[in-house]
Amino acid sequence: MTEAFSASEQHARVHSRKSAGFLERLGDSTGGVIAGLCLFTLSVYLLFTNEGRAVRTALSLDEGLSQVVSLAADLSLDPENNNRLVHLSGKLQTGQPLYDPNYSVSVHAVKLKRQVEMYQWVEYTESRDFKENGETKTETTYTYNTEWKSEVISSRHFDQEVGHMNPSAMAVESVTVVAPDVWVGQLFLSKGLIEQINDFQTLSLKGFPVFDANTFLTVYEDYFYHTANPRRPEVGDVRVMFTYAGLSGDGLFPGPAHKVSIVAMQQGDKLMPYKTRSGDTLEILYMDELSVEEVFAKEHQLNNMKTWAFRVGGWALMFLGISLTTRIIYTLVDWVPVVRELVSLGLKMFALIISSSLSLLVIAVGWVFYRPLVAALITALALLPVLIGRTRAPFKKTQ
Structure with a gap:
């Protein structure tokens, strides 16, 4: 990826103090x-x-392995497995695609994250102590670079704020959208299982149109830039990248649905946490197609x-x-x-x-x-x- 132009400035200050x-x-x-x-x-x-x-x-993992039941390949509901620990592997499924109306981005996935960065001044300090005329002196070097940062950096505490002022807020906020219902086969995932789906990947923007120049929105290297010239950004410019986790659609873009392996308690048509006699909770999800032995081996390794x-x-x-x-x-x-x-x-x-x-x-x-x-x-x-x-x-x- 081509790095944007970065400005850099530097100055130093010396402070004296009596030796302790x-x-x-x-x-x-x-x-x-x-x-x-x-x-x-x-x-x-x-x-x-x-x-x-x-x-x-x-002990909880050993107990779980001795009691877990692997569901059939069709993942059909079996009343006999109610309130029992089950293991299943299958494709993630969700109802509707996740959509960001501000950028017309739509992905059939469990999670869609909008990551916003702003071009800002960043202050770095480096200090060294030395003795001179019986006094201990500290020389602090302040370096100012312009960089893309995901959080707002306050310039009020800079040693030299003049010429290095940052905006107090971003024009666009970062946000993560999560599908309300996620299921595998006929079983809906609990909130705890959904939280474990975090294999975020960058959404490729190849093929997206270049927007009207009057909006100062440009597509460049998988980013939406709120600037007319992405290669020469100015302090305060914003860029946006989208990432997704847990593809759940069968379309070609951005890929087929992800397969997962789950160990949890079947409760009706839901997968819920399973409480062991040792006091632990089993609620396991892996972004891969694994046998029950492989799932518990990975948990022991973890x-x-x-x-x-x-x-x-x-x-x-x-x-x-x-x-x-x-x-x-x-x-x-x-x-x-x-x-x-x-x-x-x-x-x-x-x-x-x-x-x-x-x-x-x-x-x-x-x-x-x-x-x-x-x-x-x-x-x-x-x-x-x-x-x-x-x-x-x-x-x-x-x-």
């Missing part, structure tokens, strides 16, 4: 201790609840990815919390160059080891009631640094 004294640095470190304790508490809560969520989700993402996030919060809590020790010795560097390295190693061990211990506690053997193995791994330290201590004494 020992008491001021100590006060900042004390605030860091409080923030560190809060982050540490949050990390423990996140790690512990994540393990319970992961186990509960896994659960594992989410579990590890929360584990890494919890460990990172704990590492940051311990680092902030022990920062006060560095402040006490930061006036001695050699000692300062050694203490800094030691505190980082301490935070790394302690956060890793404590994270594993919290995870182990989460598994005690579900799989005690797994909890014991994780606990042994968490205590490994302590065991290594105890075995090395007699060796050093012998030396």
